[in-house]
Amino acid sequence: MALKILINGGKGRMGHAVADAAKAMGMTVVGSVDVGDDIATPLAQCDAAVDFSSHLATKFLLDLAVAQRKPVVLGTTGHSAEEKKKLLALAAQIPCVWAGNFSVGVNLLFALTRRASAILGSDYDAEVIEMHHRFKKDAPSGTAARLLEIILEERKLDARALRHGRAGITGERTSSEVGIHSLRGGDVVGDHTVMFAALGERLELTHKASDRGIFARGALRAAQWVVSQPPGVYDMQHVLGLQ
Ligand code: NAD
Numbered sequence: 001m002a003l004k005i006l007i008n009g010g011k012g013r014m015g016h017a018v019a020d021a022a023k024a025m026g027m028t029v030v031g032s033v034d035v036g037d038d039i040a041t042p043l044a045q046c047d048a049a050v051d052f053s054s055h056l057a058t059k060f061l062l063d064l065a066v067a068q069r070k071p072v073v074l075g076t077t078g079h080s081a082e083e084k085k086k087l088l089a090l091a092a093q094i095p096c097v098w099a100g101n102f103s104v105g106v107n108l109l110f111a112l113t114r115r116a117s118a119i120l121g122s123d124y125d126a127e128v129i130e131m132h133h134r135f136k137k138d139a140p141s142g143t144a145a146r147l148l149e150i151i152l153e154e155r156k157l158d159a160r161a162l163r164h165g166r167a168g169i170t171g172e173r174t175s176s177e178v179g180i181h182s183l184r185g186g187d188v189v190g191d192h193t194v195m196f197a198a199l200g201e202r203l204e205l206t207h208k209a210s211d212r213g214i215f216a217r218g219a220l221r222a223a224q225w226v227v228s229q230p231p232g233v234y235d236m237q238h239v240l241g242l243q
Contacts, residue, residue, distance in 0.1 A: 006046040007032040009053030021216035048223040071095040077142030095229040099236040100142025102218030117154035124196035131183035131191040139182040
């Protein structure tokens with residue numbers, strides 16, 4: 001039977017991409033809702049909800065999904081750490097895939113970044129550079145935030161090590177800092193580079209997205225997967241078996 005999905009944030013760039021991908025993948029869109037629309041009714045008719053809207057909408061959607069015991073695929077980014085902690089407790093009551101990036105290539109980049117961080121160690125200065133279109137509302141991107149988390153985990157550092165851009169007399173770079181630089185402009189769908197620079201060599205891992213369809217197809221693959229999972233919060237690494 002064709003999977004029935006509800007799209008939250010349906011009028012947005014990703015909402016449209018998910019609708020197109022669902023059609024191509026033979027799924028049925030039972031509802032596509034946006035700001036102010038009734039979500040409860042189409043939610044009751046779907047197998048899973050796919051959300052690419054605003055971080056301000058996540059709690060409302062999760063409350064409804066928990067009440068109706070509906071699986072959710074969450075793609076929205078921009079939550080503060082505090083906000084995310086509360087939402088995770090809610091999301092854990094239903095089957096939920098929550099990923100800052102649903103592309104298969106980026107999920108491999110996560111795995112490669114972990115491996116490179118572990119092998120290269122702190123002799124190699126780690127910096128993350130991301131670029132997105134001029135309309136993006138949050139920075140750094142959810143994907144960059146995940147890349148940073150991975151580097152911090154491998155280096156046993158915490159968020160105090162992060163340097164969001166640099167300006168003025170910063171002093172020499174220390175080995176216990178990790179830089180993050182967000183570029184915005186034009187219609188760039190999403191570029192991410194993780195750079196490991198040492199004295200004498202530099203390794204750069206780069207992913208470039210040129211079509212939002214990759215996120216939409218990944219999110220729908222996650223929806224297909226999550227409907228047969230027990231309650232819990234999963235990410236794309238689980239869906240792809242990269243854990
Ligand atoms: P967009 O601004 O084009 O679309 C967002 C849509 O959500 C708009 O139509 C807006 O009206 C709607 N919306 C806002 N508040 C809402 C609410 N309370 N209820 C329902 N709808 C609401 O943005 P976009 O480029 O489509 O991106 C949407 C989100 O998805 C962003 O957070 C973005 O960073 C994220 N994103 C994630 C991935 C991923 O792979 N996880 C990929 C691309 C974008």
